[in-house]
Amino acid sequence: MYNLSTKCRTASHAHTIRIRLEDQTTGSIILAAARRTDTPVTSFSALRYAPATDALVGDLERIGAVRAAHFAGPCDFEIQYGGPFFYATHVAEVAARVIGEDVESLVARRHGKTVAVQVAWTGGALATFSYLGDAAYHFHATLFGTEGMTAREILGGDAAYAEALRKVVDMAETGIPPLTDSQLLRPISMVHAIQQSLAGGGVTVTV
DSSP states (O other): OEEEEEEEEETTEEEEEEEEEOSHHHHHHHHHHHHHTTOOEEOOOGGGGOHHHHHHHHHHHHHOSEEEEEEEEEOOTTSSTTSIIIIIHHHHHHHHHHHOSOEEEEEEEEETTEEEEEEEETTSOEEEEEEESSSOOOOEEEEEESSOEEEEEOOOHHHHHHHHHHHHHHHHHHOOOSSOHHHHHHHHHHHHHHHHHHHTTSOOEEO
């Protein structure tokens, strides 16, 4: 599942509601309805705005175009609340922000409770996602560029949650969502592709 935050107005009051969705089609329908009613909608992982994620983005100028990368984070694909639509989206969203939204295809393989995913971008980057089913709880990213490399442990913490809250408050005040529809839906489509690949025994899935 994935959370959508939206602001609805009744009379002079603004309300924030949370909707859980499990597929990109539902998300597209919700976003289309939001546009028709001029209702701002957003959804994101707080790790998108974590200080370490911002630092990775800042490192891109120094390391050049990313050619290879590794992202890791907790996710147990066998349970609901620690599973893909609560946890796999965090890694996918950080990767999409750092490398880009132009994800081309992916292939996933499970061994025990660990899931490894190879993700290809049209821009030439190839990344591995390691989903840690029963390993220690960590979020981490390593990037290898044409001019150098960088690595960061990604921590949520107060700074990430405070920035996430600011984004939602700004949306409520201005009516402008912090993310485009494509940015919002990309992590969902990536997680669905991971599940399709696993269900197909490791087939390559176009995203």
